[in-house]
Amino acid sequence: MSKADTYRWLEKDSKRTQQWIRAQEEQTNKYFRDTQSRNILKKRFKNLLDVDVELIPVVRDGQYFFRRRKKGEDQASLFLKHGLKGKPVLLINPNTLRFGKIQNWCVSKDAKYIAVDFSLVSNDRYVIKIFDVAKKKFLKDTITSDGYPRFNAWHVSSNGFWYSKGEKGHSIAEEKYFKRIYYHILGRLIEEDELFFGKDLVKEDYPSIKCSHDGRYEIVTVHHALKTTTIYFRDTQNSESKFINITGNIKALSYAKAEDDYIYLFTDHKAPNSKILRRKILKNFLGKWQVFVPELKFKLEDYILLKNYLLIEYIENVSSSIYLLNLKSGKRKNIKLPSCGSMGGYSNEYNDRELFFSFSSLNVPSSIYRLDLRTLGKKLYWRSKINLSSAMSLKQEWVISKDGIRIPFFILKNKDNNQISPTLVYAYGGFGFSLLPGFRSSVIPFVENGGIFVLANIRGGGEFGKEWHEAIIKNKQHKRFEDFAAILKHLVDQKYTIPEKLGIWGGSNGGLLMSVMALRYPNLFRVALIDVPVTDMLRFQHFHGGRYWFHDYGNPDDKKMRKYLLTYSPYHNVGNENYPAMMIMTAEHDDRVHPMHSYKLFAALKANKKQNNTLLLKIERQAGHGGSGKLEVTINKLADMFYFLCKELGIKV
Template sequence: MNSYPHSRTVDQADDFFGENVSDPYRWLEDDVRDSAEVAAWVTAQNVLSSTYLSSLDFRQDIEGHLRRLWNYEKFSLPVKRGNRYFYSRNDGLQNQFVLYVQDGDDVPRKLIDPNEWSDDGATALAFYKASPDGRLLAYMVQDGGSDWHTIKIIDVDTGEVHSDTIEWVKFSGVSWAKDGSGFYYSRYPKPDPGAEFQSLNLNQAVYFHRLGDEAENDRLVYARPHQPSHGFSAEVSSDGSALVITVWMGTDDRYEVVLIDLGRESAPPVQLVTGFNHNYSYIGSTDGRHFFFTDENAPKGRVVSVSDYLNGGKHSWFDVIAEQVGVLAGVSIVGGRIFANYMEDVKSVVRVYSIAGEDDGVVDLPGVGTATGFAGQPEDQETFFSFESFNQPPSLYRYDISKDNYEVFKESAAPFDPADYIVRQVFYPSKDGTCIPMFIAHHKNLEWSSGAPTLLYGYGGFNISLTPGFSVTRLAWMEMGGVLAIANIRGGGEYGKDWHNAGRLLNKRNSFDDFIAAGEYLIAQGITTNRQLAIQGGSNGGLLVGAVVNQRPELFAAALPAVGVMDMLRFNQFTAGRFWVDDYGDPANEADFQNLRAYSPYHNIRSGADYPAILVTTADTDDRVVPGHSFKYAAALQAADIGDAPHLIRIETRAGHGAGKPTDKIIEEYADMWAFLCAHTGLDPYNR
């Protein structure tokens, strides 16, 4: 492709430790809502990409195919409060899930329908939490995909929405007081006009909102004005005795913990965990003890408890469940038992223990895949969990704790047969010899004789694990004749803290080596060829895709970097970017700068090399990874001498980093991406 919209350059260079680093597209960092020039650039790029994508073979057929596959009933895990169950349902193609409430065994009734909130379906129900008796529900509204949320309250009996409104809430939950008089939450100060979607997020604080009060009168509960970079998550302990405040600085799971005695008026905060050295995450409280997950002296996680918390200090900690072979991915206390959800070679194994930590058996899961849930209160006698895999949509189960068995609660009737798909796990060596797991899935009747178009997906960061999970879009790719490969590269959490540390900071390039080695393995095994291999990743995964394409452009036929962190020298200048120094390092530190400069996708595009076809995707209202990252990267790609394959950017409107995106927009986006991959990997999905 030889004709791209003009992207003007500016004479901008920044001095980093004596090196002048050019940034010719700095102007593309401006917010599209405030800059007519950036808005015009976005329009021109979208006209080009839309014209190209709509002309591709199969584009309309793929969209119709996706809509047919998507059109089945879906549910979220239920949450019990009092005698009520709350869960979300989508009848098939609704843009947003609808929240339902069910009183005991009565017929469920609709409580909140976000599809009524906006014409374009881009206003979402981001979060909800019912009061302890299930009479009231606090919920968060998310508009246009922004991370900013607004808290509202609804009466569950009448459906009346109260006048209480709390704005400028971000990275926060809601935790009700035991008496239902109000709730705790965290919010930031109101940003300056025009800075809402780009300015750094600083000075978060914990507040208590009493029902009926104006938000400006909410009581300040906890803050650290001398530490504006600290953030807070507040949770009322399950026994109601304390407010547990988890203090964080970034995305790495290293926390301080503060407890406030709720049984004494104006009780001072007690520092339970000091120093951001380890993960201490609250689980629940029972028998006068508070239980926590920690990775201190246990890289794969263990469970500890504390009783005499008013004195604080390590002397009051007791071991409950020691570190196991698998990674402890989730823990809950329900019905007097501890449910410990482990990852063993990236697959779920749920072990049950007594409150004293004695082994009490294993939950017999429906198969090999991913189990989530097992939430509830210590006194509950039932809990719910979900189970899914690459070829199996989530099914929901009700677990009877007294009987130690479970039954189906809700099951989706998806329009395909899971038996038609093969899922297997392989292990391959990376550049340094490290053994990396990878899942490979495809239709059982796939023809392998000359390799098959293959989509390789990765993430590799922030301790996030890619476990077997169901996706309609991936199923469509496999139905069309493609192979799906998910590489569990270092930087994720698949094998605990050590696996995460091996792919972050100065070790970050291990994750790139692991991903490249995955592609080489797929080719060496005859599964695919470099003319048929596509790669995909979002956010940190977008960085991954951009970095490996720069390193090995000849290895791939096509690339889909989504909402990526592409400028590694300025990522910490916007919104939540400052949190990511935990994984990436700080550009203001010389050693970190040298490392970041060496792999930053925007700064390392190799003119003179033939690059694969690239479709960059982002959204104009993404205030997590601001779209300027993708804008600058796409402009640099289009200006470079990197071959004739198309290098396009698709910019969604009124969509953020991904959460809350309406079904219509998701289907349209994936129809574009899969058509793009078909065109550049040789996949003929309908044998024409």
């Protein structure tokens, strides 16, 4: 174990660093020379991923905008059809452009324009471009990538839009901070854009704006570094027309929507599982908050505001469920979902005609459903053509962690597989992110070949609300490590697998988890797949918006937190023993978790003379935190990952 920062030089993109990177890549490439097993995996991943895909449509007064990717294409193109059964017309094909990957898009209320967030190398640095639907071409209006801009909302007139970005004049290291909201009028120079909101916000505050469907109400949400929000509201028909703070000084995570005569507030204030409040909008003042949807024993995950309904999504025992609440009668109707699984998104206009949503499960590929809001009946709109064996079964089990808390996890395997088997366990456990059992094409070949895939819902996520998340923050991070260890031990105790056939996998915050597990529990498993990990817990705050992570990790500049962080920081805790085989993966242009985290941990592990198990460093070029977005690159990465896993576990593909 070393507390010294021996490899700090790897933080800089220097000639020395590049030489070191090339040397590691040479070793990695030797390991992945084309083999029959890898080619078999690659072919199966191609069959799973290179298929026709359609995404949820966005509706504007009978016009349906949607994305569709055809087999053989990297990205989904953007289409328009007039009417539900109209003929699709191609609008934007990103595969023929040089703008990069489409990250987000938003259609103006009158359907004349589409704002598109592009990322050249699929990282967090976006460019905002505006597409003219009638002329089928992009306008000159472009918000450049400086300050990490994000499109927020169209003005109801469609003559302009709001976007957030960092102030000018800050260093690259500070570029993700000092966010403000600006307003751009189409046709004007970007330099003329006015500062709309946020002049006095502090460094880590992140504001965004949205409007009611008619543009009357404007709501600004300011995210603070410590996982709280402040909500500002403005009625543009009010004679004073000023933003007012509607959440006061409460320390809570809240989101608001406003339509017609009411403001709705989704909040976890005095409600760990969240609730929805409502207050009436009166002339020149607001009524009192009243509980509209009370807190229940299950986590309230999301809500969609419709003309006469509120669609509510819950997480019940780590599975999505949705209900329609009649705003007038108060009656609630359960919208039955196909199975245990995960919602993938919604799309609707503010009316009572229709709503689209997607759903999937670990053993059920994604489908899109259309909910008729007049009859409340749902119909299948689109279904993935991925063919899966009906022999795959999904079940949920629970285990007791070290401190007595029950921890759930899902098991995906073939129904007739009742023997000790190669097993891969995936987890994240942080930032309140709920890890639901949605479809993952990446694990299908492993299960088809007799493996078992486990999705672990350790504490740190949002599956059971705010308390589940905050049970592991700051100086309680060890609890999520113990949760994960309990699941691994349970799988061995229950004869699902043995340590020699057990692998673990996680990315980003989950990559931190896997790194810690490899160093703390080296005898529990054989292989670790560690993707874009955070590993230097003493210096993460100096890179790419790392200060936004203080709520979960704490501030390394605080002496007490620094002492605790040193107890588990992977880079600082590499000892002198033979750790499990590890494949550490990063991306060349990752501007969320800096590649230095992967480089420094790998260098420390390589210097360990007792390490006999395989160590590999895999660097994805021209890619960001979520990968390059290119289909062939993704297929090759998965083939490499699972070839490594299978080889190190002794599995014949």
